[in-house]
Amino acid sequence: MATDMFQDEFATATPTPGEIMRRRARSHLGFLAGGGFVALVVLLAVLAPYVTPYDPYSQNLEARLVGPVWAADGSWAHLLGTDSLGRDYLTRILYGARVSLIVGLGAALISGTVGSLIGVVGGYFGGRIDAVVMYLINVKLALPGILVALSLVSIFGGSLLALVCILGFLFWDRFAVVVRSVTQQVRSHDFITAAEAVGASRPRIIFREVLPNVTSQIIVIASLEMAIAILVEAVLSFLGLGIQPPTPSWGLLVSEGRNFMFFKPYLITLPGLAIFLLVIAINLMGDGIRDITAPEGRNR
Secondary structure (H helix, E strand, O other): OHHHHHHHHHHHHOOOHHHHHHHHHHHOHHHHHHHHHHHHHHHHHHOHHHHOOOOOOOOOHHHOOOOOOOOOOOEOOEOOOEOOOOOEHHHHHHHHHHHHHHHHHHHHHHHHHHHHHHHHHHHHHOHHHHHHHHHHHHHHHHOOHHHHHHHHHHHHOOOHHHHHHHHHOOOOHHHHHHHHHHHHHHHOOHHHHHHHHOOOOHHHHHHHHHHHHHHHHHHHHHHHHHHHHHHHHHHHHHOOOOOOOOOOOHHHHHHHHHHHOOOOOHHHHHHHHHHHHHHHHHHHHHHHHHHHHOOOOOOO
């Protein structure tokens, strides 16, 4: 009975992996700050019609270039002012967040799926298959990403779906490189040998044993790729090859405001600041998830 009581007390005192991760999440400032800001942006983007009463496409030339509320010519009717066509700038920024989030998340999902599968296959099977995978990776790394994106967007157009697909199939190489390297390390572990010894099929080993052990690395790369996709979309929209007007996009807002940058600097500062903060927040969140789920060698 004393042994049973000791075992019960030991089991109660030992935290579960889920409790350990929740404890680390609550104490990780980068994860809390980044995740909180990303959640706020997502919430504002989803609830944009309820946050602001204006239509992002509605023009009012009588109220054009009204300054933000803190400016001398500002008005509480338009908290962040209006653009050159009299459209409410807060509304345009909120709806532009939808574009950035869709492009970033969609591109990260596509590139993550393609790159991770290629990396796992090359790292697990090795030999000639790995040689083919490395050849594909080297070819992709030799291509200038931005120039290829510019070429493809000019060919297929700058619709939202086209941008997501182009960026998704353009930035898979980082996933493949990292996942291939980690898979080679996981491949040599005893639990993989044990799974092969009991007759587990290769697809089962890959999806049930290998992939769960490389997930934390995939999350970190996904956060990086999501941030890069948002930046590339903003660059393409700024150059006039991305999202086309009148659809609100943060890069397009910067492009539209450059003609007034010396007279109405908020037209560039506000969407530029939104891009900067969202990219930083996504990277902080991804790095925090990496620390929480795979904290080897970290004093936490």
